Amino acid sequence: MKxxxxxxxxxxxxxxxxxxxxxxxxxxxxxxxxxxxxxVLTEGxxxxxxxxxxxxxxxANILVFAIWCTVLTAIYGAFLGFLMDFIMARTGLDLxxxxxxxx
Amino acid sequence: xxxxxMYMPIAGIKIFWxxxxxxxxxVGTIGGFFGMGGAWMVTPGLNILGFPMAFAIGTDMxxxxxxxxxxxxxxxxxxxxxxxxxxxxxVGTMAGIEIGAQLVMYLEKxxxxxxxxxxxxxxxxxxxxxxxxxxxxxxxQKKKAGDVGEHGAEGITWYKTLHxxxxxxxxxxxxxxxxxxxxxxxxxxxxxxxxxxxxGIGGGLIRMPSLVYLIGCPTxxxxxxxxxxxxxxxLYGAFxxxxxxxxxxxxxxxxxxxxAIGAQIGTVATKYAKGYGIRIxxxxxxxxxxxxxxxKEFKYGNAAAVLILGTIGIICAYIVxxxxxxxxxxxxxxxxxxx
Numbered sequence: 001m002k003x004x005x006x007x008x009x010x011x012x013x014x015x016x017x018x019x020x021x022x023x024x025x026x027x028x029x030x031x032x033x034x035x036x037x038x039x040v041l042t043e044g045x046x047x048x049x050x051x052x053x054x055x056x057x058x059x060a061n062i063l064v065f066a067i068w069c070t071v072l073t074a075i076y077g078a079f080l081g082f083l084m085d086f087i088m089a090r091t092g093l094d095l096x097x098x099x100x101x102x103x
Numbered sequence: 104x105x106x107x108x109m110y111m112p113i114a115g116i117k118i119f120w121x122x123x124x125x126x127x128x129x130v131g132t133i134g135g136f137f138g139m140g141g142a143w144m145v146t147p148g149l150n151i152l153g154f155p156m157a158f159a160i161g162t163d164m165x166x167x168x169x170x171x172x173x174x175x176x177x178x179x180x181x182x183x184x185x186x187x188x189x190x191x192x193x194v195g196t197m198a199g200i201e202i203g204a205q206l207v208m209y210l211e212k213x214x215x216x217x218x219x220x221x222x223x224x225x226x227x228x229x230x231x232x233x234x235x236x237x238x239x240x241x242x243x244q245k246k247k248a249g250d251v252g253e254h255g256a257e258g259i260t261w262y263k264t265l266h267x268x269x270x271x272x273x274x275x276x277x278x279x280x281x282x283x284x285x286x287x288x289x290x291x292x293x294x295x296x297x298x299x300x301x302x303g304i305g306g307g308l309i310r311m312p313s314l315v316y317l318i319g320c321p322t323x324x325x326x327x328x329x330x331x332x333x334x335x336x337x338l339y340g341a342f343x344x345x346x347x348x349x350x351x352x353x354x355x356x357x358x359x360x361x362x363a364i365g366a367q368i369g370t371v372a373t374k375y376a377k378g379y380g381i382r383i384x385x386x387x388x389x390x391x392x393x394x395x396x397x398x399k400e401f402k403y404g405n406a407a408a409v410l411i412l413g414t415i416g417i418i419c420a421y422i423v424x425x426x427x428x429x430x431x432x433x434x435x436x437x438x439x440x441x442x
Contacts, residue, residue: 037115051112054352058113066345069165069352073341076356077169080363081176088177088367092437093430095180095371 035059113351114155120357122152127166127361129419134362135174135369136376136422137385138326139307140167140333143392144415145358147408158351161344165355167305168337170362174330177370183327185278185320191285192292192328193335196306199296200336206301221400224302228393231312234259235386238316239379255378262319279324291317292332305340307333308389315382322378365419372422375429388418 036055041048057065088095109120126148130141145163150156178184210216241258250256266283275282295313299306307329314325344350373381391414398407 036113038112040110040115041112051110051353055112058348062346062348065348066342069345069350069355070338070342072352073165073169073355073359074172074338076359077172078176080169080359081173084173084363084367085176085180088371091430092434093371094433095177095374097181 109353109357111351111353113348113353114158116153116155118154118354119152122148123354123357124361126152127170127358128365129415130167130358131170131174131362131365132369132372132419132422133365133388133415134167134170134307134330134333135177135366136326136372136381137307137369137388138311138329138333140164140171140305140337141307142167142305143308143395144411147395147411148415150408151412154351154354158349158354161341161347161349162351162354162358164305164337164344165341165350165352166358166362168334168341169355169359170366171330171334171337173363174366174370175327175334177367178323178327178330178373181323181327181370181374182278183323183373184331185276185324185328186331187274188276188279188288188318188320189328189331189335191274191288192310193332195289195292196296196299196310196332196336197339199293199298200300200306201296203297203300203302206297207303218400220302221396224304225393225396225400227298227302227309228389228396231308232386232389232393234312234316235382235389239383239386242379259316261316265317266319279318279320279328281319283319288318305333305336308392311385322381323373326373326381368426369422372426372429375432376425380425384418384421388414 036058038052038055038059041052041055054065054068057068107119107121108117109123110117126145129148130144133139133144134141142160142163145166146156146159149159149162154162175184207216207220210219238258242256243258245251245258246256265287266281268284268287270284270286272285273282274285291313292310295306295309298309310332311325311329314320314329315322318325320328341350391410395407395410398404398410
């Protein structure tokens with residue numbers, strides 16, 4: 001019981017110290033950049049091309065950019081959901097019911 | 104160490120990407136467990152990573168939409184999502200958020216409302232926290248007195264009175280397991296929507312307790328159904344913020360990857376946690392959120408961020424512990440049954 005208490009206290013202290021240290025080392029948030037800079041996106045494979053396309057859309061047609069953002073977020077969310085479902089199904093846990101039935 | 108930094112094409116800066124994954128993971132875990140988006144947790148984390156704050160809300164909103172999609176899919180498997188209830192509430196929430204946002208814009212014309220909004224938020228959070236702890240106290244007293252119902256001892260049961268309102272159409276919510284007037288969830292989501300719009304938040308913090316205490320949802324159904332709502336409103340929010348150019352799509356994807364893992368842990372942990380366990384942890388999170396807003400109001404921004412991130416770390420560790428212990432126990436039981 002004593003050891004458990006020490007662990008809990010240590011956990012709580014660590015939980016509050018770590019963000020404090022990280023905060024002390026961090027810079028202030030920078031200013032808003034209104035135009036996406038595509039000059040640095042010149043070389044690379046499909047990923048850079050994708051970023052270039054998105055940055056171009058942001059600069060040229062914000063509606064296309066907004067539609068892509070929403071659609072891609074939904075597609076990626078659904079993809080991750082199915083992928084995680086596939087992985088979790090292999091853990092052997094019952095993921096369809098629960099025993100506790102209180103309000 | 105350059106590989107640890109990722110270029111954000113819209114914001115035009117390099118960000119420490121493992122930090123984004125970590126934030127996503129923590130918010131995914133807590134959001135999946137409590138049934139909320141968790142925007143209040145993300146902003147201080149992004150600030151520490153040096154993320155431009157102009158992009159923080161939009162990025163956060165899109166990430167929350169994707170994350171809620173993952174959590175809703177998992178909760179749905181457990182039967183924790185009442186889609187009919189969620190859809191009825193979405194209507195009220197959307198209308199309410201729009202009116203709340205218009206109200207703020209109107210008040211802004213009259214003067215600076217920032218401080219007023221923050222103090223309203225503080226009072227509201229204080230009320231929610233009081234409600235949660237009072238409910239727990241009352242349930243404990245009832246349990247001691249032997250007043251235990253079909254689903255265990257219950258503290259606050261305001262929903263029983265509200266269910267007596269019989270204005271047609273009466274709707275049966277199968278997953279939630281009750282019948283009430285369709286106007287009740289619509290009206291309550293409308294009011295919580297106005298508050299969310301007025302305060303400029305997603306609303307999970309207000310909606311989750313409303314679903315439990317006013318509509319009468321079992322805690323787990325409230326968590327799942329609220330996430331379903333957050334998913335829809337989050338996608339809408341992602342679109343509107345994208346239109347305003349306030350979103351960094353690469354950061355959304357990186358955070359979402361961490362959130363997908365966290366969401367599994369948070370969601371599966373609800374299987375092993377008692378309803379009151381979830382409510383009490385929720386009450387503590389609400390209290391810390393409230394204190395952080397007070398600190399911010401008095402210009403202690405760093406202290407507020409430390410408090411929020413510390414709370415996230417501790418609650419996240421608590422949820423992971425519940426999930427791991429529960430899973431180990433279940434697998435051991437399974438093995439013993441097979442032997």
